[in-house]
Structure formats: C-alpha cells, structure tokens
Amino acid sequence: MSLLVVGSMAFDSIKSPFGEAEQIVGGSATYFSIAASCFTPVRLVSVVGRDFPEAAIGKLSARGIDLQGLTVAEGETFRWKGYYENDLNVAHTVRTNLNVFEDFAPVLPAEWKETPYVFLGNINPRLQLDVMAQIRKPRIVALDTMNFWIEKSPQPLREAIRNIDILVINEAEVRQLTGELNLIRAARLLMDAGPERVVIKRGEYGVLHLSGDGIFAVPAYPLDTIFDPTGAGDSFAGGFMGYLASMGDKEISEKDYRMATVYGSAVASFTVQAFGTQRLESLSRDDIAQRVSSFRSLSEIPG
C-alpha cells in the first residue's frame, strides 16, 4: 500500500572522523523515501530550490517514488552543515539555511488524501498538523521530531503527537519531551499522551520499540566500517514504515511490528557505510534479506 512522507530535502555538508563530503543530497524525506521504496510505493511531499540537481530527482523517480507532491520553488534548497566527533551519536550543527523551506506549506494532491500510511518527518509541528488535517482515514500515522521543535513549538507538537499512532524519536528527545529521566517511564508517559507505540532510536546502540504488548530491543548492527551516521534515523523510519505498508490491508500483528523494526535497522545499517545516500541507493532486496538474517544470528538466544 502507498506510504506518504512529508519532510525535508537538503544539501548536506558533513564531516566525520572518517571523512567529509560537501553539498551532497540529503534531508529526512530523501533518506526516508529511498529506504521505504525498497518495500512499497512512496509518495513524497517536500520542497527544493531551482538549484536541486535534476539527476537527483531523476534517481528518486526511477525508484518509483511519486514526486507529484514535490514543489520546485524559486530560491535555494535547504542546506545543513554539520560534523561528528568521536561520538557518532551526536551531530553538531555548524549552519542551517532553511531557504525555500522557510515558506513551505505542504499541499497534498487530491488523490493522495487517502494514503493509508503516513510519515510526518522532522519538520515544524504546525506543518505536520497541516498534513494530518488533509489526510482522510489513514491506517497508520507515524511522526518524528527533534530538540529544536520540542523547545520552540511544544504546544503544536503535543497536539500532533496526540493524534498519531507511532512516535519515532531519539533517546534524548524522549527524555526532553517528558522531563522523565527513566526511558521506560518516559515512553509510557508518551503512550499515555497519544501514540500506541514509541520507537526509540539509540544510534549505535540500536532501537527500543515499546507498546502496550511489551518491549522489543534490536541492537544496531556492529560494523567495522562506519563513515557517516547522517540519515541513519530517517532510513530506519523508511525501512520500518515501508515494511509495514508492504503488508497490504491485513491486520498488522505484533510480529509484523517486530519484523518492521528489524528491517528498518537493517536498512539503516547500510546507510552509515557511506557518505550520504550512496550505499542506500544501490541496496538490493538480497542485501537487505542477508542483513536481516545477520541480525538473527547477532541477537539469537539459544533455545
């Protein structure tokens, strides 16, 4: 089934202890949609400037990502410059230029208003609410956010969170959103405030997926080559939601949610092995299946 994502598309300039890259294509919606398109048809809602390369748009299109919802606006594309120190879990921002993103007002094409799966990427919570208001009867709505919006727009963010099914955020953000240090208690507070599930991204430590039915922990795949953690969280979300959307209209079971968490983790583990979307773009279904099987042997407790 179709999966709609709204989020940023950007030029990133990134430095990590393992190299650097200047002005490469990035953004949450870019990583998410490439990852999700390994599993299901994707509808992308975002905005770029006239400077965004046609070749990059062509690549998304070639993956079957529907770009009807992509606005090409006068002006420059959103730009982010940042770096990682030895602790790859923390991104340090040097500069953010919103550019065309400043006036972004997502309007869904008429036939997209009934998209069953929706991912509200990390953008202004008011825009996330705008998109939710345009969607009719979705099956699953998931949302990501970040410290910036938790501080600047707590009210709209709270309202958005009240109406979603799955919250997908970082460990530090779980604590910041709730003011509760204990992660499990914090996640329960969030589930009391709206979503049925909280999926906590912990960088190189993997993912905790909490629901009323219990907790599922997936380690990050241990890699001896990590170049750039940028986009790992968005790729995880793309693999996770893409896998769920690929279930068709059958009822989603706890088992499906677990497998979605593993598939998301598998996809994310490839993203960090190169700068930008490079490795993600060349990912085959076979690569993913092999990595999922490696996850099994990584975490299998003998019977």
Add this chain to the structure above:
Amino acid sequence: MSLLVVGSMAFDSIKSPFGEAEQIVGGSATYFSIAASCFTPVRLVSVVGRDFPEAAIGKLSARGIDLQGLTVAEGETFRWKGYYENDLNVAHTVRTNLNVFEDFAPVLPAEWKETPYVFLGNINPRLQLDVMAQIRKPRIVALDTMNFWIEKSPQPLREAIRNIDILVINEAEVRQLTGELNLIRAARLLMDAGPERVVIKRGEYGVLHLSGDGIFAVPAYPLDTIFDPTGAGDSFAGGFMGYLASMGDKEISEKDYRMATVYGSAVASFTVQAFGTQRLESLSRDDIAQRVSSFRSLSEIPG
C-alpha cells in the same frame, strides 16, 4: 566446578539521581562472588580491614562462598566514594582510599591452585599476573580492568591480557586500550593480542560478546526502576563466569557462551534495582530463570 575470583572488597558511598547510600558493603569481588554463587562454588581472594562487619562476611559464607583466601588485615577496608549524574553509564569518583588494599599481595591456599575457572577482577595488573603465576592449568581465565590501570600500568596489563581467555571490559576501555575508535576493529585488535573472546560491557545498552565465531549482542533489560548502577558490571561478570563454571567439565560451546552472556545480563539487571548488593543477595534461581525468559521475549526476532 570451582570459580576463583580475586578483586576488591570495599565500603562504598554512592549518590545517584535516585537516592544515596553511605558506607555500604561493595567492591568488585563482593558483587562478583555473590552473583557467581547463584551458579557454582566460589573461592574468594581479597583483603578487608578489621572494620569490615562480621555480618557481611557471614552472609558471603552462608552462600557457600569459600573465604579461605580472604585476609583480614590491620587497618581500614578500601573505601570508594562516588556519584552518578543523569547519565548512569558514567561513575564519577569523589575519593578513593586504598587502605589495606595498598599492601595486598594475593596468596592462594595450596588447594586452590588448580581452580579451573578464574576471574581476575579489576585490580593492579601486577597482582593479576601474580595470581596467574600461582594457578595451574586453568580451563578459563577472564580479566577485567579499568582506565586507571590502562594509564598507569600499560605494560603489566598487556602482559596479563596476553595470557587470558576472555577479556571483560567497558566500551570506553576497549577504545582506550587500543586507540581504535571503531569498537569492532578495536575488539579484533584485542583478540589478536591474546584473549579468544572480548566481552564488552555497555551499561544501559547491554553487552557485545565477540569471538572468532561472530558477535552476540544482548540488550540491557529495560527497567522502570534503576537506583544504583554500581556493581552491575561485576555482577554481570559473576553471572557470566558462574554459569560457565556450572557447565562442569564438558566442552563449552558457542551456545553455552551465549547463555552465559544472557545469565550475566539477567543477574546484573537485578543489581541495579537497589543500592549495593541488597537485591542481588535475595536473588532466587527462579527470579533469574524468569528474567532470562524475559530477555528472550525482549530480543526475539520472529521466525
């Protein structure tokens, strides 16, 4: 089979965001031996001062821990004072008084020299070497250390590590010991330098167990009540080595190593639920079995 541990016994004064405790019984050998005694007979080599409470010694004895190797020396017991901030993974030391530990020279009782399982707790690497020199034909020797010894005694430490089977240390120590940032590459360097296995403790993120046969990741058990992380690593090691020693003299398989890692994690997950050794002391085999089964559902990837 018997398991010998050499390490510290101490009075700890601890403050965490969740409470504090003054001068409670602690030390690596204390936590280790209580945890291990859930599985196998334990032989304890350590030193305390005249101020160490007889009741505490009686409690160890009542668990079947053999205290022939415990010296009661003139002077005061080793004291540690520390605190944890919101990040429970980092212990901040306020004060360390070695006291009777300063002149500690472990001498094994004659009949202990053929103990098959040996754990060299986090003490001066020269003492670890002394103990190794006294042991004849052990089946498995494991060793723990800390940043202090990595900085102060790199040579004796390297020599000790060359002759052990399993290195059990923290994530940060793996990087510090090798100067290699990537954890997997760092663990491989360590395995090239001696031990067949490196078991990496990652606090609230669990454990990575690396060997020539691959990697096993166990998450830490997610708890909504954590009071004091002190002793979690030593309890893990105690459960881990205790489980291995309980295998008798059959050849230890990869499956056994995995289960030992899970049992260690299960025991450690109880330790942090109270200050000091309190929760650990009241642990039943049933408690442990239940927690191990919770670990299964926590990390099970559906088939």
